[in-house]
Amino acid sequence: MTLRARLVVARPRFRLDIDLEVASGQVVALLGPNGAGKTTALRALAGLTALDGGHITLDGDPLHTFAAERRPIGMVFQDYLLFPHLSALENVAFGPRCHGAARADARRTAAAWLRRVGLAEHANARPRQLSGGQAQRVALARALAVEPRLLLLDEPLAALDAHTRLEIRSRLRRHLADFDGAVVLVTHDPLDAMVLADRLVVIENGAVVQQGTPAEVARRPRTDYVARLVGLNLYRGTAAGQQVKVGDMLLSVADHLDGPAFVAFSPAAVALYRTRPDGTPRNLWQARIEGIERHGDNVRIHLEGPLTASADVTPAAVADLDLSPGQRVWASVKATETHAYPA
Incomplete structure (x- = not known):
């Protein structure tokens, strides 16, 4: 295991207390709502926020005892923080120079990294002359040029427009696949996490509430936040055989289990009717439409009732059902x- 950490940061109205393990060559994404503690955790790993307890061990070294500038870490900030007065080449060379490399050697290293990220022809450009995607790649090259053992990415795609984000996400995935150190990625975008990460760690209110592979987390959300993140309706109740009691409602389910349980289903699985349907559908309830919004190619209907749920229907269905x-x-x-x- 490359990175093992327990991060404890105490504030007057907030406490972060999480355990984190990242293997060499692995990308772990920290997900969570605003204020959950994701960026605090990243800054603690970098040495920019002091720990109030715990430890950080990287390849057996007690990293928490090192000053920030002595930690073998590369970091890409959300706004990239490129030096505006330096060229792309000089920005990337800055790290190796700070680590004692001669000017010529640092520039050779920087040129090699700019070639790897596809920006050799922009070596002399200043940050203001670069597009958002190009600036992101320069920031990544700068972080990797110091040959870090741990790479920290703070919302690395957040500043990009939707079209550029698609291209840069694909490029970033390839670069991360070539990096043999540990990577910790902070993001609020579930697609970034699902595409880039090998494992997800979900933080809420300063604590880990769920972790696992993207597929595991998406299939079995354990909090409302995670359910919304992966686009599922989620309920907690008590199971007995193939029924789960949720509030005053008894849901029939496909799985057989007993005791505390979660029930999840996609908004696309919810069928809507203006009048009570014929027959006896097992899971049927009356609800009030709280809101209607466009959701991709469909329309999302927000329902209030015995079950608060979201339903995805076609625009034609909205018109037909009025x-x-x-x-x-x-x-x-x-x-x-x-x-x-x-559960």
Whole structure:
């Protein structure tokens, strides 16, 4: 294991206390709502925020005893923080120079890294002459030029527009795959996390609430935040066989289990009706439409009732059913569309 850390940072109204392990060659993404402690954790790893407890061990070295400038770390900040008066080449060479490399050697290293990130022809450009995607690649090259054992990325794609983000995310994934150290990525974007990370660590209120591979976290969310992140309706109840009691409602589910349980289903699994449907759908309830919004190619309907839920329908269905806020509708979900698992 390359990185092992327990990060404890105490503030008057906030306390971060998390354990973190990152293997060599692994990318771990820290996810969480605003104020959860993600950036505090990253700054603590970098030595920019002092620990109030815990430790940071990197390849067996007690990193928490080192000053920030002595830690073998590369960091890419959200706004990149390139030196505006230096060229791209000089920005990348800055790190090796700070580590004692001769000017000529530092410039050779920087030129090599600019070639690797596809910016050799922009070596003499100042930051103001670079696009957002180019500036991000210069910042990444600067971080990697010092040959770090730990790479820290703070919202590295947040400053990019949607089109550029797609291209740079793909490039970043390739560069991270070539890096043999540990990587910790902070992001609020679930797609960035799912594409770039090998493992997700979800933080809420300064504590780890869930962790696992992207597939594991997406399939079995354990908090409302994670459920929203991966686009699922999530409920907690008590299971008995193939039924889960959630509040006053008894949900039929496909899975067989007993005891505290979560039930999750996709908004696309929710069917809406203006009148009570014929037959006896097992999971059927009456709800009030709280809101309607465009969601990709579909329309997301927010429902209030025995189950607060989101339903995704087509624009044609909105017109056919004449759906509008405040209206009462019937909603149903097939048991086969649900996923139940232990809480």
